[in-house]
Amino acid sequence: MCLIAFAWQAHPRWRLLLAGNRDEFHARPSAPLARWSDLPIIGGRDLEAGGTWLGVAQAGRCCVVTNVRDPRDPQQGVSRGLLATDYLVGADDATEHAQKLLAAASGYRPFNLLTFDTEHGFYIGNRPSSRAQLIDPGVHGLSNADFNTPWPKTRALMKRLQAWMDAGHEVDFAPLFRALADERQAPDELLPDTGVGLERERWLSSAFIRGELYGTRASTIVAIGYDGKGLIVERRFGPEGRFEGESELPL
Template sequence: MCLIAFAWQVHPRWRLLLAGNRDEFHARPSAPLARWHDLPIIGGRDLEAGGTWLGATQAGRCCVVTNVRDPNDPQHGTSRGLLATDYLAGSDDATTHAQSLLAAAPSYRPFNLLTFDTAHGFYIGNRPSARAQPIEPGVHGLSNADFNTPWPKTRALMQRLQAWMDAGHDVDVAPLFRALADEHQAPDDALPDTGVGLERERWLSSAFIRGERYGTRASTIVAVGYDGRGLIVERRFGAAGRFEGESELTFQASGN
C-alpha cells in the first residue's frame, strides 16, 4: 500500500475501518482479492514475491504494509509483503508479534507495517531504525513515510474518513472510494521533499495516481466490527487508471 487512513476503536460499529490505495508498477503480476487456498488469509496477492500488501483473517486480524520512499536507501533484503503474510498466518497476537519482529526488522526492505488483532494495533517500522509502537484509538494515516507523517494526501484522506464517520455512515462506502479516487495534486509549497524531484513529487501527491507504467492498482476498504463481522471491498485498476473490476468478501469470526 502507499496511502492509508484508518479509524481504530472509535467508530460505533467498526473496531477497525481502513481505506487505502496500493500503488505499484502495472507489469507486476497480482491476484485479486480472494480467500487463499493455502493460507488462512483474505486479500490480494503479489504473484512475484508471494506475499500481500493488505490482508485479513476469519479471526478478525488485519495487516497492511507500505514501502518507504527514499531513493538513496537500497531496496535490499526480504520482501515486505512476507511481513503481512507471516503475521496473518501466524499465531502470535499483535503485541507478541511486534516485540518479536523488532530483532528481524532490519533484514527486510524498508517498510511500515500495521498489525491488528481483536484488541490491539501496532505500527512497526525499520527506518531509520527498528521500532514498534501501540496504536491509540483515533483516526490515523500512513503513506511512504513515518507513521502519521502529515503529507497532504494523508491528511486529506484522514479528514474525509473523519467526515464519513461524523456523517453517521456505517455501510455506504461510496464516499470513501471517492476519496481514494481523488486526483487533486498538492500545491508545491506543501509537497514533501523525498529526493525524487519536484515533478514526481507533484504526481505522487494525489490520492489516486494515474500512469501508464506505474499507478494506483487497487483501492480497498476494510471494516472489521466489534461483533467479529468483517467486510473487504477491492476495486482494481490497470494502466492509465483503467477500471478492471471489483470484489467484495465478508467474514464472521468464529465464536461471535
C-alpha cells in the same frame, strides 16, 4: 499499498475501518481479492513474491504493508514481501508479533507495517530506525513515510474518513471510494522532498495516481466489527487508471 487512513476503535460499529490505495507497477502480476486456497487469508495477492499488501485472517486479524519512499536508501536486506502474510497466518497476537519483529526489523528492506487483532493495533517500521508503536484509538494515516507523517494526501484522506464517521455512515462506502479516487495534486509548498524531484513529487501527491507504467492498482475498504464480522471491498485499476473490476467478500 501506498496510502492508508484508518479508524481504530473509534467507530460505534467498526473496530477497524480502513481505506487504502495500493500503488505499484502495472506489470507486476497480482491476483484480485479472494479467499486463498492454500492459506486462511482474504486479500489480494502479489504473484511475484507470493505475499499480500493487505489481508484479513481469522479472529479479526488484519495486516497492511507499505514500502518507504527514499531513492537514496540501498534497499538491502530481507524482502518485506511476506511480512503481512507471516503475521496473518502466525500464532502470535499483535503484541507478541510486534516485540519479535522489532528485534529483527533492521534486517529487512525499508517497510511500514500495520497489524491488528481483536484487542490491539501496532505500527512497526524500520526507517529511519526500527520501532514498534501501540496504536491509540482514533483516526490515523500512513503512506510511504513514517507513521502519521503529515503528507498532504495522508492528511486529506484522514480528514475525509473523519467526516464520513461524523456523518453517521456505517455501510455507505461510496464517499470513501471517492476520497481514494481523488486526483488533485498538492500545492508545491506542501510537497515533501523525498529525493525523487519536484515533477514526480507532484504526480505522487494525489490520492489516486494515474500512469501508464505505474499507478494505483487497487482501492480497498476494510470494515471489521467488534464481533469480528465485516467485509472487505476492492476496486482494481489498470494502466492510466482503467477500471478492471470490483470484488466484495464478507468476513
